Amino acid sequence: MKLFILERLKKAIKAVRGLFRGVMASPKLTARAAIALPYTVRGMQFGREATFTNGAQLADKNPVPPNEMAAYFESHQEGPGIWKWRHYFDIYQRHFNRFVGREVQCWRSVFTAAAVF
Numbered sequence: 082m083k084l085f086i087l088e089r090l091k092k093a094i095k096a097v098r099g100l101f102r103g104v105m106a107s108p109k110l111t112a113r114a115a116i117a118l119p120y121t122v123r124g125m126q127f128g129r130e131a132t133f134t135n136g137a138q139l140a141d142k143n144p145v146p147p148n149e150m151a152a153y154f155e156s157h158q159e160g161p162g163i164w165k166w167r168h169y170f171d172i173y174q175r176h177f178n179r180f181v182g183r184e185v186q187c188w189r190s191v192f193t194a195a196a197v198f
Contacts (some may be wrong), residue, residue: 148174149181 104111150171157163 151173 100157148170150173151167154165154170
């Protein structure tokens with residue numbers, strides 16, 4: 082048992098020593114990584130807890146509303162291809178759904194006459 086504890090302690094000391102060397106070798110990079118760490122952890126937690134639809138409608142009390150962007154992707158057969166990871170369509174639907182049906186006059190004034198809406 083004591084041998085096992087000593088081996089683990091040696092590994093921990095070696096890891097801390099390597100971390101210290103890394104900090105001394107590039108302190109600016111280490112500071113940036115430390116600042117970004119909470120955001121990285123938050124993203125990892127979101128990824129573990131997130132649930133995305135796979136396009137199939139589940140027969141439950143609250144069915145998932147149809148995703149028009151995913152339907153367009155599925156039906157797109159001609160022209161240049163569309164390369165997207167499937168979970169992006171749920172994200173697009175969630176964030177851009179509030180703009181569906183709104184007028185695009187403000188965009189017409191921003192972009193050139195060559196823009197197609």
